[in-house]
Amino acid sequence: MKKTKIFVIMLLVAALFAGLVACSDKKTTKTEAPTTKATEAPATDAPATTAAPEPTEAPTEAPAAALTGAIHVYSRDASSGTRGAFEELVGFEGELTDDAIVTDSNGDMAAKVGADQYAIGYVSLTTDFAANNIKAVSYEGVEPTQENVLNETYTLARPFNYVTRAAGDFGNDKKEQLVKAFIAFLTESAEGANAISSAGGIVDAAGKKPWAELKADHPIVDEDNSGIELVTVGSTSVEKAIRAALETFQPMAGNFTFKMSHAGSGEGPAGTVGAEKDSAKKGDIGFTSRPFKDTEDVSQSMSNGTFCLDAVVICAQLDNPIENLNKDTVAAIFKGEVANWEDIK
Amino acid sequence: MDRKEKKTIQAKLDSFHSRKLWQDKIMKRIFQGSALLAALMIFFISYFVISRGIQPFLSSYGDEQQSLIAFISGNRWRPDIAPPVFGVGFIIINTLLTSLGAAVLSFPISVLTALFIAKIAPPKLRAVLTTIVELLAAIPSIVYGVFAAGTITGLVKDVGDIFGINTYGGNSMFAVIILLAIMIFPTITSLSVVAISAVDRSLELGSIALGASQMETNFKVVLTSAKSGIFAGLALGLGRAFGEATAVSMVAGNRMIGPTWNPFDITRTLTSTILSGMHETSPGLDYDMRFSVGIILLLVILATNFMIQVIKRKVGGVTHE
Numbered sequence: 001m002k003k004t005k006i007f008v009i010m011l012l013v014a015a016l017f018a019g020l021v022a023c024s025d026k027k028t029t030k031t032e033a034p035t036t037k038a039t040e041a042p043a044t045d046a047p048a049t050t051a052a053p054e055p056t057e058a059p060t061e062a063p064a065a066a067l068t069g070a071i072h073v074y075s076r077d078a079s080s081g082t083r084g085a086f087e088e089l090v091g092f093e094g095e096l097t098d099d100a101i102v103t104d105s106n107g108d109m110a111a112k113v114g115a116d117q118y119a120i121g122y123v124s125l126t127t128d129f130a131a132n133n134i135k136a137v138s139y140e141g142v143e144p145t146q147e148n149v150l151n152e153t154y155t156l157a158r159p160f161n162y163v164t165r166a167a168g169d170f171g172n173d174k175k176e177q178l179v180k181a182f183i184a185f186l187t188e189s190a191e192g193a194n195a196i197s198s199a200g201g202i203v204d205a206a207g208k209k210p211w212a213e214l215k216a217d218h219p220i221v222d223e224d225n226s227g228i229e230l231v232t233v234g235s236t237s238v239e240k241a242i243r244a245a246l247e248t249f250q251p252m253a254g255n256f257t258f259k260m261s262h263a264g265s266g267e268g269p270a271g272t273v274g275a276e277k278d279s280a281k282k283g284d285i286g287f288t289s290r291p292f293k294d295t296e297d298v299s300q301s302m303s304n305g306t307f308c309l310d311a312v313v314i315c316a317q318l319d320n321p322i323e324n325l326n327k328d329t330v331a332a333i334f335k336g337e338v339a340n341w342e343d344i345k
Numbered sequence: 346m347d348r349k350e351k352k353t354i355q356a357k358l359d360s361f362h363s364r365k366l367w368q369d370k371i372m373k374r375i376f377q378g379s380a381l382l383a384a385l386m387i388f389f390i391s392y393f394v395i396s397r398g399i400q401p402f403l404s405s406y407g408d409e410q411q412s413l414i415a416f417i418s419g420n421r422w423r424p425d426i427a428p429p430v431f432g433v434g435f436i437i438i439n440t441l442l443t444s445l446g447a448a449v450l451s452f453p454i455s456v457l458t459a460l461f462i463a464k465i466a467p468p469k470l471r472a473v474l475t476t477i478v479e480l481l482a483a484i485p486s487i488v489y490g491v492f493a494a495g496t497i498t499g500l501v502k503d504v505g506d507i508f509g510i511n512t513y514g515g516n517s518m519f520a521v522i523i524l525l526a527i528m529i530f531p532t533i534t535s536l537s538v539v540a541i542s543a544v545d546r547s548l549e550l551g552s553i554a555l556g557a558s559q560m561e562t563n564f565k566v567v568l569t570s571a572k573s574g575i576f577a578g579l580a581l582g583l584g585r586a587f588g589e590a591t592a593v594s595m596v597a598g599n600r601m602i603g604p605t606w607n608p609f610d611i612t613r614t615l616t617s618t619i620l621s622g623m624h625e626t627s628p629g630l631d632y633d634m635r636f637s638v639g640i641i642l643l644l645v646i647l648a649t650n651f652m653i654q655v656i657k658r659k660v661g662g663v664t665h666e
Contacts, residue, residue, distance in 0.1 A: 004472040012480060069511045077622030078425030078631070094426040101513060101611055102599035102621055112598075115498065116514030 234268025540574020
């Protein structure tokens with residue numbers, strides 16, 4: 001009895017390994033030709049387009065008329081920052097259709113859209129498109145690339161801005177110097193750019209200097225700053241990027257402490273140079289996930305500007321003939337007003 | 346051996362016995378303690394979930410207070426819009442549909458497998474099959490989830506394509522049902538095997554002596570005698586189906602309205618609702634409502650177990666417990 005049991009277990013383990021070997025074989029063939037998976041399901045004679053999504057015009061035009069049927073709208077859950085940015089930028093906040101599918105994460109979204117020919121969804125620009133069998137859809141005729149985001153032609157993007165208190169208004173000279181040092185780290189150093197992009201922000205890495213070089217202008221970072229607490233206020237969307245930057249900067253700058261109390265973009269300028277700069281909501285550095293408004297006068301701040309950009313990319317399955325979408329169409333699709341692929345002009 | 350010596354031996358024996366008795370008492374207390382701890386655990390969990398889950402329906406919750414009736418009868422779950430809409434009614438129906446669907450698919454196969462393993466298979470094959478079922482039960486749910494997301498959804502998609510149904514990449518109620526059916530199969534089977542093996546041999550022999558064939562005996566005597574254990578297996582299996590969150594979330598698609606009747610359409614279960622966006626939520630209404638859904642889930646499981654007890658009493662003629 002016991003021997004048979006051991007024998008069966010060995011047999012199953014062997015089967016498992018055989019399966020693994022078989023699967024890994026499949027995977028290598030898949031990376032060679034990513035479209036094989038897609039071709040076997042709908043039996044369309046899609047050409048062997050491998051990595052590049054649109055090398056030939058004619059074959060991609062042909063199925064354009066072919067894709068008919070209900071649009072499957074994929075969304076993220078309510079607490080997602082990507083979703084917040086997408087809904088805000090396209091302008092349909094709180095109006096997402098009831099028929100949308102809710103996915104758990106950026107990766108989940110990419111995988112599910114990649115498996116559904118009728119899907120439309122959105123992911124961050126850093127997603128691996130080819131591996132998930134999805135393609136990036138242009139927005140307002142502009143392809144979503146890092147360059148287009150940085151030169152501001154791709155409009156499904158938003159700036160992450162910072163604004164500090166006015167010079168001499170930090171209540172403590174050391175703190176003012178430390179804030180200055182942090183802003184230099186955030187906007188000029190390669191380490192800062194690294195931390196921000198690891199948290200999903202888009203920064204132009206060109207022209208960034210190593211911190212060791214910039215450090216010379218900020219002697220404060222060599223002191224023990226454990227008694228100083230920096231307070232950041234403003235947009236919740238920037239929180240991840242700023243936390244990454246602060247945590248990287250902390251050990252480089254005398255182990256200062258920081259407190260992040262982010263509640264919304266409006267609080268950024270208000271809590272540093274605006275009406276609430278002396279209230280309980282005050283902060284040393286404020287952040288917005290949008291351009292500063294005309295009503296927000298940031299001219300008296302010690303420094304202000306954009307430290308990175310955030311972009312959302314509309315995606316569809318690789319086989320989907322859709323190439324470009326306009327703002328109104330996107331809003332209509334996600335609100336459920338346009339329900340079928342054939343209705344998209 | 347004089348009397349003195351006898352006395353010392355007696356004393357030694359007495360001390361030995363009293364020590365043993367004393368050890369017994371200590372062990373008894375330890376067992377009692379662990380039983381109490383286990384019982385308290387259930388009490389604590391229920392208390393925590395319920396006290397948290399009823400908060401949103403009390404007037405002390407302030408502006409965001411929810412209506413209990415709207416919560417239970419609602420057919421829309423939109424925590425993302427302002428003001429949020431929490432309607433759990435359609436999710437209860439979806440959960441019942443998927444879990445009972447899985448049970449309908451899995452129960453007959455499980456019981457027949459168990460009957461084969463316990464009564465019909467030759468000993469060698471029995472050992473092999475028992476091991477396979479045990480191993481199936483040991484596979485973690487996340488692995489089932491990966492399998493479902495990679496394989497079952499593809500299968501459902503292909504089936505949908507055959508019927509010309511435009512599926513959501515295979516994410517569907519049907520995929521959830523197949524997944525759950527596979528997941529609860531080992532639970533029902535192994536408990537049924539135990540129950541069937543425990544049926545008194547004399548009952549079986551009596552049936553054969555009266556002229557019944559082996560198959561008639563298996564179905565009419567053995568299965569009905571083992572029904573208590575088999576239904577216990579069903580109850581446990583359904584418990585697993587209702588409670589499975591990770592794997593189900595990976596293929597359910599989380600529809601925000603419902604209920605879902607079309608098996609090729611996406612669905613949303615109570616567990617996937619609790620899990621969805623859990624890692625990014627912060628304490629507040631959205632967080633507390635997950636506990637409210639948890640209470641509903643507990644109630645659904647209790648109600649189903651009660652129903653199974655009722656069905657058990659109706660099925661089969663042999664009262665042998």
